[in-house]
Amino acid sequence: MSSIDSIYLMMFMTGLMGGFGHCIGMCGPAVTAYSMGLGERKAAAHLLYSLGRITTYGILGGMVGLTGSFLGIAKSLERLQVAAVALVGCAMIVMGISVIGWRGFVTGPAPAFGGRLSALVFKAMKIVSESRGLGMYYPMGLVLGFIPCGLLYTVLIAAAGAGAAASGPVEGFLGGLVMLLLFGLGTTPALFMLGQLSSALSAKLRGRLYKAAGVMMIVTGVIYINRSFQ
Amino acid sequence: MSMSAGTVLCGARIAITALCCCLVLAWEIGFSAAEEKCDLLKGPCKKKAGDIEISLDISPKPVKAMERLLFSVSVKGGHTGETLFLDLAMPGMYMGNNRVFLKKAGDGKYYGKGIIPRCPTGKPLWSATIEPSGKTKVEFPFDVLY
Numbered sequence: 001m002s003s004i005d006s007i008y009l010m011m012f013m014t015g016l017m018g019g020f021g022h023c024i025g026m027c028g029p030a031v032t033a034y035s036m037g038l039g040e041r042k043a044a045a046h047l048l049y050s051l052g053r054i055t056t057y058g059i060l061g062g063m064v065g066l067t068g069s070f071l072g073i074a075k076s077l078e079r080l081q082v083a084a085v086a087l088v089g090c091a092m093i094v095m096g097i098s099v100i101g102w103r104g105f106v107t108g109p110a111p112a113f114g115g116r117l118s119a120l121v122f123k124a125m126k127i128v129s130e131s132r133g134l135g136m137y138y139p140m141g142l143v144l145g146f147i148p149c150g151l152l153y154t155v156l157i158a159a160a161g162a163g164a165a166a167s168g169p170v171e172g173f174l175g176g177l178v179m180l181l182l183f184g185l186g187t188t189p190a191l192f193m194l195g196q197l198s199s200a201l202s203a204k205l206r207g208r209l210y211k212a213a214g215v216m217m218i219v220t221g222v223i224y225i226n227r228s229f230q
Numbered sequence: 231m232s233m234s235a236g237t238v239l240c241g242a243r244i245a246i247t248a249l250c251c252c253l254v255l256a257w258e259i260g261f262s263a264a265e266e267k268c269d270l271l272k273g274p275c276k277k278k279a280g281d282i283e284i285s286l287d288i289s290p291k292p293v294k295a296m297e298r299l300l301f302s303v304s305v306k307g308g309h310t311g312e313t314l315f316l317d318l319a320m321p322g323m324y325m326g327n328n329r330v331f332l333k334k335a336g337d338g339k340y341y342g343k344g345i346i347p348r349c350p351t352g353k354p355l356w357s358a359t360i361e362p363s364g365k366t367k368v369e370f371p372f373d374v375l376y
Contacts, residue, residue, distance in 0.1 A: 014326045021324035024349075070345060074296060085350075135309030153296075154326035227350050 001221035007162065011155060011179045018151045023187050024194055026151075029220035031191050034100055034137070035198035036213065045137045048191045052141020054184030057152065058177050061159045065176015068164030071223020077093060077146070078115045084146040089224030092217050095174075099214030108166050116215045145184075148227075155183045266343050269289060270372050274302070275308045279366045282308035286316075286358060295348040296373045301358070303340045308362050314340045317359045321371065346374050 034049070035042065064073050159179045161196065163172035242310040269275070274287035283306040289297050301316055313332070318328040330344035346356055361367045 010327065018324055018326055018374065025323075071296065112257045148348060148350045150323070150325050150349040152318065154328045157328060157345050157347065158326075 008178060008182055011158070012182040012186040013176065014151075014155060017186075017229075018183075019116060019187040019190030022149075024152045024190050026149065027144070027147070027191065028194055030088055030092065030147075030216070030224075031195050031200040031215075033095050033217045033220065034094065034140060035195045036202040036217075041134055042144040042196060044134055046195035046199075047135060048137035049141040049144070049186040049195070050184070050191060053145040054141075054145075054181060054188070055138075056145025057180040058140050060152075060156060061180025062173045062177035064156050064160040065163035065166070066169050066173040068160055069164070070153070071130040071161035073156070073160075074153070081146050081148045083090070084143050085224055085228035086149060088144060089226075089228060092221030092224060094221075096214045096219075096221060097215030098218060100211050114131065114181040152183075155180060159161045185216075235236050238282055243247055247361075251317060270295075274304070275370055277368045277370065278357050279362070279368050280308075282306070282362050282366060284360055284362060284368050286360070288358075288372070292375050293346070293372065298343055298345060299347075301332060301344055303332055303360060305340065307340045308366070312363065314360065316342065316344070317361075317367045318346055319359065320353065321355055321357055323353070324348070325349075352376055 001214070018163055020173040031046075031049075035046070060073065060077075064070050067073060162175050162179065166172035233325055246310045268291055270286075270288050271291055274285045276283060278284075285304040290297075290299075293299065303314060303316065305314070309342045313334065314332040315347040316332060318330065319325055325347065328344065328347070332340035332342035332350070332372040354372060354375070356374050357369050357371045359367055359369045
């Protein structure tokens with residue numbers, strides 16, 4: 001096996017091990033949150049979510065491979081990442097509120113209090129509770145792929161190193177792209193399994209237990225928003 | 231007293247969800263390894279492994295994540311190879327293979343550049359593991375600023 005092949009294999013294995021040893025802990029709550037109430041479409045939803053995530057990873061890999069610089073790309077992505085974390089945190093809180101069962105608020109008429117903010121929350125909850133079409137999971141994966149992640153950074157550092165050693169920009173770009181695609185592919189089994197388990201779980205949960213899961217989603221959303229301010 | 235299979239199944243699934251959330255919360259609250267830390271703010275750290283003495287220094291100081299860092303390693307006894315590597319890891323959390331290759335600069339000294347990625351949890355404890363021989367591994371725990 002050539003050194004190039006071994007790098008690609010290592011990227012896949014890093015994703016596979018990281019999926020179970022890192023991603024389930026760090027991204028598990030987000031996956032659990034979006035998995036609530038998926039019904040029959042859960043497998044397709046989880047795959048589309050992962051495809052979105054892998055697409056983002058591939059783009060990032062191509063960028064660091066092309067430039068041969070991890071720090072430069074990471075610096076330019078900081079604001080986007082802060083926004084992504086805050087967005088995910090907000091979405092999880094809204095999903096949690098929706099799961100807890102403030103359904104009168106979700107399905108009833110728009111509130112006449114609180115002005116623009118409450119109208120915005122109302123609209124968000126409407127979207128979450130009503131439009132759970134498969135089309136939302138790919139863009140959700142795209143956004144979640146930008147969440148700052150130490151494991152992802154480590155792989156990007158390796159891709160930048162490979163890009164810096166490449167014979168040209170095209171080779172650097174393609175190398176980084178493939179490395180990160182393989183990494184993302186490796187992380188998929190763990191998150192897919194967690195998603196499937198969470199979906200099956202949510203179908204069985206009823207009453208107070210289902211509400212407890214909603215509270216956990218809200219707490220996790222607050223943690224994500226807190227992270228975005230750090 | 232007998233419990234229905236549905237109740238048991240439901241309970242088990244709740245426990246899995248709770249465990250998942252507790253893992254994240256525990257990580258947020260913090261459970262860092264209670265190891266002796268190398269205070270790299272004060273200078274190089276030395277450790278002995280059999281006949282081999284290894285010292286590690288990281289610059290610039292303070293050691294920060296997401297910055298290009300210079301790792302300086304000095305080996306006395308044992309290793310005389312042209313290259314040496316150092317693995318960066320976060321105790322208690324798999325962070326992938328972050329390997330810094332060090333080049334020999336004579337007199338048992340090795341240098342290499344690397345980056346410590348930022349962890350969104352803000353946990354400061356990292357470790358650098360150097361393997362001067364197939365049988366010996368020396369680990370230097372240290373704090374990183376984010």
